[in-house]
Amino acid sequence: MAVPTPIASERNIDVWLAFYDEVVDQELQSRLRELLCDVERSRESRFYFADDRKRYLVTRAMVRSVLSRYAAVAPADWIFAANRFGRPEIANADREARGLSFNVSHTRGLIAVGVTQRLALGIDVENVVARQVSMGIADRFFAPAEAAELAHVRRRRRQERFFEYWTSKESYIKARGMGLSIPLDQFSFTYPGERGIRMAISPELDDDANRWCFWLFRPTPAHLLAVCAERLDDPPQLTIRKTISTVMDEVLDLQCLRSSEASANE
Numbered sequence: 001m002a003v004p005t006p007i008a009s010e011r012n013i014d015v016w017l018a019f020y021d022e023v024v025d026q027e028l029q030s031r032l033r034e035l036l037c038d039v040e041r042s043r044e045s046r047f048y049f050a051d052d053r054k055r056y057l058v059t060r061a062m063v064r065s066v067l068s069r070y071a072a073v074a075p076a077d078w079i080f081a082a083n084r085f086g087r088p089e090i091a092n093a094d095r096e097a098r099g100l101s102f103n104v105s106h107t108r109g110l111i112a113v114g115v116t117q118r119l120a121l122g123i124d125v126e127n128v129v130a131r132q133v134s135m136g137i138a139d140r141f142f143a144p145a146e147a148a149e150l151a152h153v154r155r156r157r158r159q160e161r162f163f164e165y166w167t168s169k170e171s172y173i174k175a176r177g178m179g180l181s182i183p184l185d186q187f188s189f190t191y192p193g194e195r196g197i198r199m200a201i202s203p204e205l206d207d208d209a210n211r212w213c214f215w216l217f218r219p220t221p222a223h224l225l226a227v228c229a230e231r232l233d234d235p236p237q238l239t240i241r242k243t244i245s246t247v248m249d250e251v252l253d254l255q256c257l258r259s260s261e262a263s264a265n266e
Contacts, residue, residue: 013229015240016066018111020058032061035075059111065245066113071097085179103174110223122175122228124167129222133162143188167226175228195262216258235261
């Protein structure tokens with residue numbers, strides 16, 4: 001089956017997933033390394049653990065090859081610059097390239113790259129098996145209502161609920177492009193019904209919760225993916241793709257666990 005060509009627009013969001021453990025061929029890794037700039041190749045070599053080196057290599061090659069699906073820029077020719085909060089942004093002079101919005105997240109076993117056009121976009125992936133829940137983190141950083149709700153969740157369910165909060169929060173602060181300069185306790189999430197997500201924002205943040213759309217997915221039993229994007233008149237359409245840079249890509253039919261649109265209908 002032919003894979004539909006990705007189109008960047010304010011109505012479409014593509015989230016690309018790479019399971020980097022699948023990149024085992026040394027020749028393929030060498031081809032990916034050729035896509036990196038000199039600074040990236042130097043950084044790759046400085047990681048002590050092999051898993052960290054491979055994750056970095058696949059991430060940087062993936063960002064470059066994915067963005068080249070949407071603009072006439074070769075993967076090796078992308079230029080990036082950090083904003084004042086440290087978030088990477090496209091710095092190429094090409095007008096089509098500069099109109100793209102992208103965001104990157106990675107965890108043990110999985111890399112995610114989100115792409116759209118002009119919309120604010122944030123994504124977060126977490127390995128819910130490799131990391132353990134910390135109630136201390138929740139008490140210190142979550143909104144009081146979130147920490148209280150988490151404390152009353154059954155222990156076997158607490159791990160998953162913690163990461164629903166964590167990934168949702170991370171996706172929002174990344175969409176805002178301001179990172180942890182936004183206090184995590186100044187906005188909060190609830191999960192009404194079986195599939196809803198609802199957000200509340202303190203007045204101090206000068207933002208409107210209705211401005212944002214949220215989605216949660218489970219790409220594998222070990223991974224949770226959260227996506228946050230600006231809302232226009234209608235919520236954007238979300239497509240999730242699996243890729244191995246320079247080798248293959250396919251559209252995945254993942255069921256959405258929770259979304260803000262489902263919340264509006266419950």
